[in-house]
Amino acid sequence: xxFELAIVNADKGAIDDQVIERRLSQFESRGLNLLLTTQxxxxxxxxxxxxxxxxxxxxxxxxxxxxxxYEGSKDKLLEILGWLDAVGTKFLIAGRLNSTKNLFEYLxxxxxxxxVPQQYLHMFExxxxxxxxxxxxxxxxxxxxx
Numbered sequence: 001x002x003f004e005l006a007i008v009n010a011d012k013g014a015i016d017d018q019v020i021e022r023r024l025s026q027f028e029s030r031g032l033n034l035l036l037t038t039q040x041x042x043x044x045x046x047x048x049x050x051x052x053x054x055x056x057x058x059x060x061x062x063x064x065x066x067x068x069x070y071e072g073s074k075d076k077l078l079e080i081l082g083w084l085d086a087v088g089t090k091f092l093i094a095g096r097l098n099s100t101k102n103l104f105e106y107l108x109x110x111x112x113x114x115x116v117p118q119q120y121l122h123m124f125e126x127x128x129x130x131x132x133x134x135x136x137x138x139x140x141x142x143x144x145x146x
Contacts, residue, residue, distance in 0.1 A: 002033040004054075010040035010069060041069065042089070043080045051088035055127070057096040058105045064091070065115055081120045094127040 005023060007015050020036070027034040039045045042054060042064060056064065063069065070076035095106030107126040116124055 004035045008040045046089040053090045055092045061093045
């Protein structure tokens with residue numbers, strides 16, 4: 001298993017060098033592999049790393065399918081999903097607590113049918129029986145390693 005850290009975030013910009021070093025050391029100290037990329041978008045990661053499974057929280061899954069990240073175009077989104085499918089990309093979607101709504105959100109079959117274009121449903125799989133209600137940002141704020 002290889003973990004990936006994008007040092008550039010699509011919404012937040014570049015991560016500070018000290019933050020990158022701190023996160024990298026957490027993986028190194030545990031003997032885990034961490035790949036640093038400058039790719040904030042999954043389709044670019046997938047083109048570099050074909051035939052991979054990406055684990056996402058529900059919140060990231062929603063952003064993955066938001067046309068905002070595809071020049072505001074549903075056609076562009078469908079084109080990108082086609083590229084992802086062609087290189088064998090799969091997504092494992094874990095539930096996440098939406099603190100704004102105070103609601104645990106997860107991908108269920110009915111919702112997947114409404115969100116994911118039918119021809120790409122096979123690329124998305126819900127991760128069941130896993131729940132951690134703290135974001136990585138919250139864990140770091142509490143001084144926990146992550």
